Amino acid sequence: MSGLVRMRGWLAARRRFQFVLTLVMVTTLTAACGALLMLPNSVLPKIRAVVPGSDSALASASDPQLPGLRRIMDSYGKIVAEPVSTGAGRIGIVLGHPGRVSDVELLSGELAAATLAVSALWGTDWSQAPVVVVASSPAEFAALTNSTGLVPAEVAAATVSDAFHPGARPTGQRVVFGSEAGQRLGPDGMRAVLRHELTHVATRAVTVDGSPQWMLEGFAEYAAHRGMQRPFAEVAPTLTTRARAGDLPADFPADALFDPAGGQAAYAYEQAWAACAFLADQYGDPALVNLYRLMASGPKDRAAVEGIVRTALNAEYPDLIARWRVWIGSRAAEGI
Numbered sequence: 001m002s003g004l005v006r007m008r009g010w011l012a013a014r015r016r017f018q019f020v021l022t023l024v025m026v027t028t029l030t031a032a033c034g035a036l037l038m039l040p041n042s043v044l045p046k047i048r049a050v051v052p053g054s055d056s057a058l059a060s061a062s063d064p065q066l067p068g069l070r071r072i073m074d075s076y077g078k079i080v081a082e083p084v085s086t087g088a089g090r091i092g093i094v095l096g097h098p099g100r101v102s103d104v105e106l107l108s109g110e111l112a113a114a115t116l117a118v119s120a121l122w123g124t125d126w127s128q129a130p131v132v133v134v135a136s137s138p139a140e141f142a143a144l145t146n147s148t149g150l151v152p153a154e155v156a157a158a159t160v161s162d163a164f165h166p167g168a169r170p171t172g173q174r175v176v177f178g179s180e181a182g183q184r185l186g187p188d189g190m191r192a193v194l195r196h197e198l199t200h201v202a203t204r205a206v207t208v209d210g211s212p213q214w215m216l217e218g219f220a221e222y223a224a225h226r227g228m229q230r231p232f233a234e235v236a237p238t239l240t241t242r243a244r245a246g247d248l249p250a251d252f253p254a255d256a257l258f259d260p261a262g263g264q265a266a267y268a269y270e271q272a273w274a275a276c277a278f279l280a281d282q283y284g285d286p287a288l289v290n291l292y293r294l295m296a297s298g299p300k301d302r303a304a305v306e307g308i309v310r311t312a313l314n315a316e317y318p319d320l321i322a323r324w325r326v327w328i329g330s331r332a333a334e335g336i
């Protein structure tokens with residue numbers, strides 16, 4: 001395909017679109033996890049794959065879901081596996097097929113840095129041995145994400161767990177990239193999506209479904225772009241345009257705004273990122289992480305959110321929103 005020679009502006013817009021759909025899908029799949037692959041992993045043989053690196057290194061990647069993944073992937077062709085040392089003695093792994101070996105290599109090249117980046121923000125109390133899979137087709141993507149139907153081709157990546165019980169460490173966690181993700185997102189987009197998804201993986205054990213979306217998605221977005229030196233206007237183009245026209249958000253984005261059917265999902269993700277970027281800027285990363293833990297404990301009504309803000313940040317919610325609006329206005333004006 002001649003995708004590499006397309007116009008830059010078109011490509012940028014397309015990538016953004018792709019990214020947003022990715023995030024929306026992650027929300028859906030994360031909320032749906034709990035059913036799933038209940039394979040007798042213990043009786044299946046250890047994964048054997050075509051390994052560009054060393055076959056013996058693969059044995060170190062001992063995630064119990066690997067035999068089950070191999071069983072799914074085998075029917076879609078030969079398997080390529082790239083083990084990655086992610087630090088602290090942990091081994092992550094990137095799996096795919098020969099037709100997507102460039103995506104496998106790109107992701108395996110990013111995996112250690114992405115794992116470290118997530119741990120630097122969130123802490124090291126998570127597996128730190130991610131399992132990342134690149135699907136070769138929409139059908140394989142659906143199979144790997146436990147989706148009941150075919151996933152739209154625009155969806156780039158998703159995070160799933162085979163089993164999850166609040167308070168316990170989740171099992172069978174993996175990040176799955178769609179077959180066209182690499183071509184559509186480009187290296188920068190893949191890097192950001194990988195970090196976004198790994199943040200969901202790291203935070204899953206303390207994240208209860210139904211918690212405020214602005215906190216869950218905003219935190220993953222903040223982690224994805226943290227330290228990347230990307231301008232405000234590039235991370236949040238819609239928010240920037242609207243803010244420059246005097247149209248500032250009245251509140252942190254409501255859960256309904258994240259619904260892809262509503263047509264506002266892109267704007268919702270930008271606002272969620274801006275909420276967490278603002279909180280980190282004003283209170284520091286540890287305070288943002290603490291706030292995540294408090295907000296992610298389950299569904300919250302307005303009074304509960306206001307109570308957490310008062311306790312954790314020593315601030316009144318309306319004042320916080322007012323300061324956030326001023327902050328957005330100045331960042332959007334500067335564009336940095």
Ligand SMILES: [Zn+2]
Pocket residue numbers: 023024026027196200216217220
């Ligand atoms: Zn997400």
